[in-house]
Amino acid sequence: MRHVAIIGAGQAGSNLAAKLRELGFDGRITLIGDESHPPYQRPPLSKAYLTGKLAADRLALRGPSFYAERCIDLRLATKVTRILPADKRIELGPESLAYDGLVLATGAAPIPLPEAIGGSLANVFTLRTIGDVEAITPHIAAGKRALIVGGGYIGLEVAAALNQAAVDVTLVELQERILGRVAAAETAAYFRTLHAERGVKLLEGVGLVALEGQGSVGKAQLSDGSFVDVDFAIVGIGVRPNVALAEAAGLAVENGVSVDAQGRTSEAGIWAAGDCASFLWNGRRIRIESVPHAIDQAETVAANVLGAKRDYRPRPWFWSDQFDVKLQIAGLNGGYDRIVERKGAKPGSCSYWYFAGETLLACDAINDARAYMTAKKLIDAGRSPSPADVADGVLA
Incomplete structure (x- = not known):
């Protein structure tokens, strides 16, 4: 070759x-x-x-x-x-x-917002490239009003970043809760509280009906009948x-x-x-x-x-930084039927462990690097601690 x-x-x-x-x-x-x-x-x-x-x-x-x-x-x-x-x-x-x-x-x-509901208005962005960020940054200023459409990790990370820049942030999530497709309700609850405490307006179970404006976006109509004044919008729907x-x-x-x-x-x-x-x-x-x-x-x-004929064995892990919180995720949680919570050694740290029966699938570790590393090693090795041992902190 x-x-x-x-x-x-x-x-x-x-x-x-x-x-x-x-x-x-x-x-x-x-x-x-x-x-x-x-x-x-x-x-x-x-x-x-x-x-x-x-x-x-x-x-x-x-x-x-x-x-x-x-x-x-x-x-x-x-x-x-x-x-x-x-x-x-x-x-x-x-x-x-x-x-x-x-x-x-x-x-x-990124999946764009349909033109029929205002996706082609100026100041409506997606975020995937340096060019996208360069288009957004001129609008970031204290007191500006931003609408984030989508409550996945990207939407929450952007909401946190803009909030720290003193932007007034409203986030809408059509599903009944944030992180609905990617994380357990327990993890979602942690980040819901985190964002609410920092002043982000989280609207769950509320969809975007349309963005309105003369050339550029100025208002958002929501499915609960309310209207939100916005200076720019960032779409993070997948x-x-x-x-x-x-x-x-x-x-x-x-x-x-x-x-x-x-x-x-x-x-x-x-x-x-x-x-x-x-x-x-x-x-x-x-x-x-x-x-x-x-x-x-x-x-x-x-x-x-080059001819190695080697099978790929995924060892999935992910992370998300929001405010001063680091979420580290080991494994894939699809098919879980039980969540076990474990408190971390530091104040505010914790982890949520996903099990299918007695099999460990994944772990969401929040400001808890030790739990993350332990879960990652266990999952890589195909080993599953008992849910009771996880809850009791026995992770050998």
Whole structure:
């Protein structure tokens, strides 16, 4: 194999290119990104970078000379328009590029608010890229009124960041509670109290009917009949995997680009990794949207592109920073039927442990690094303490 092309210059794509070189691949590597910025971290965008506490140059995943020194052809602000699997070529507008191996690391994109309810008004944003933050930051000032649509982790992180910048924040969540799709009611209750105590207005079970304004948003009509005056709105109602290229090329797609245990798509010579890729996990086809997963899966795929034939074993973990609270999550909580609470050693710290019967699935550790590390080790090893031992603090 002499040329590996990687579509997507985010966390997965950047790590995959670096791993190919680390593993001794001396052929050509082309890393293609549609943004003008070199590969960068996304998690700080909704936290420190949003409020100016982190400089732009600290977002970069690697130094400016990294790619050139390793002969990685980094093509920025470049859009791939078509994949031609039968010819082993990709089209980049008028240019055509042949490959021996191709990796899709196209990530995911925020779900926009429909135009019919005001999604096309000025000052209505999603948050996924540096460009998104650059569009939002001029509106962040003390006394400004922001509406956050969606009570998942992104919505809550943005709400916390804006609140700390003295912005008047209202967050609406259509479901009956925040974090409804991703966390237990106990974890949601902790963060509901945290935000309420800091002055964020959380409206649960309340949907957005429409945004209104003359050109730019000025008011939000809510499903409870109320109206909220707003200066800008940020929509955080989820993401969709970027699969348009894969679909057009005839690749199998199911909740993302479908891959096998080694990261291979349905088309020989094409792999996928990161947020865009779906794989089988305990009988379900899932995607994992996290930095550690993007790194681990990309590095496994890099080895397999070079012939390793190694199955990817996910070790999922996540985190969220809100105000002065760090939430660390180990495992995947799907299918739990019991929550066990454990108090931490420090005031305000605690953890919630997810069980299916007697099997430990996941843990939400709140300002409790010890509980997180213990749960992570247990889950990685396939071991399950009894729920009673967790509650009693016996975690050996």
